[in-house]
Amino acid sequence: MDADELNWNRTLREQWEFHWNHQLRARLDGLTDDEYFWSPVPDAWSVRPRGSSTAPVQVGAGDFTVDYAFPEPVPAAFTTIAWQLGHVIVGVLAARNAAHFGAPAASYETWEYAGSAATALDQLETQLDVWLAGVRDLGEAGLRVPVGAKEPYPEASMADLVLHIHRELIHHLSEVCLLRDLYLHTRSTTNGATR
Numbered sequence: 449m450d451a452d453e454l455n456w457n458r459t460l461r462e463q464w465e466f467h468w469n470h471q472l473r474a475r476l477d478g479l480t481d482d483e484y485f486w487s488p489v490p491d492a493w494s495v496r497p498r499g500s501s502t503a504p505v506q507v508g509a510g511d512f513t514v515d516y517a518f519p520e521p522v523p524a525a526f527t528t529i530a531w532q533l534g535h536v537i538v539g540v541l542a543a544r545n546a547a548h549f550g551a552p553a554a555s556y557e558t559w560e561y562a563g564s565a566a567t568a569l570d571q572l573e574t575q576l577d578v579w580l581a582g583v584r585d586l587g588e589a590g591l592r593v594p595v596g597a598k599e600p601y602p603e604a605s606m607a608d609l610v611l612h613i614h615r616e617l618i619h620h621l622s623e624v625c626l627l628r629d630l631y632l633h634t635r636s637t638t639n640g641a642t643r
Contacts (some may be wrong), residue, residue: 457588460607461580464614470575475625476569483631484530484565495530510560514538519591532624533568534561534605540616544609549597583610609626 485494493503493515503515505523514534515525527535538561542554562568586593591607599609 453539453628455588456607457584457586457591460591460610460614461501461583464617465580467614467618468485472621472625475628476621479529479565479628481565483628484533484568485528486627486631487526487528488627488634489526489628492528493531494528495534495563497563507557509558510563511578512561512563514556514559514561515574526621529561529565529624529627530568532620532627533572534559536617536620537562537568537571537575540613540620541572541579544613545575545578545582548595548606549578549585551578551582564589579613 453578460504487494488587491502493509494501495514496506498506498508498511498513501513501515504517506513506515508514515568517525538554538556538559542551542559545551546554556617562571586606591605593606594602595604595606595609
């Protein structure tokens with residue numbers, strides 16, 4: 449098969465779908481609220497009940513807000529699983545779903561952040577479904593269309609954006625898995641069993 453016969457749209461979707469189905473999804477099963485909010489270091493950025501954060505900036509539309517600062521501190525703040533999932537759900541997926549695939553408007557300021565691990569995972573799966581359906585609907589020709597003014601590099605193609613989003617998903621969700629591993633190996637329950 450040569451490049452002219454290759455279905456690039458399917459190939460790009462399968463890049464993410466394979467990683468999700470065979471490496472990541474099972475690693476997120478059973479995520480507890482304790483893990484979701486756990487911080488192995490003081491002052492980590494997280495998702496917190498409204499009014500309880502000490503971060504320079506806290507935004508969100510619901511009962512929970514997400515921590516951040518602008519400009520971002522150097523070194524960057526350590527982040528919890530809750531923060532990582534919030535970033536992926538809103539900044540990586542929902543904002544792009546709104547900008548390119550007709551989903552409702554979404555921003556860090558207007559999002560209702562999840563107050564539980566189960567709610568965050570539901571939000572993640574919902575946004576992933578919208579993303580993959582949007583990419584599928586682009587077809588082959590749509591991958592060549594410039595992303596336009598909705599992105600920092602307007603001349604980049606939609607294929608470039610798809611690759612970028614998939615890198616972001618793999619990167620941040622791998623950090624979530626690492627935090628779960630750290631939690632498992634440093635925390636124990638009262639009966640002596642881990643997790």
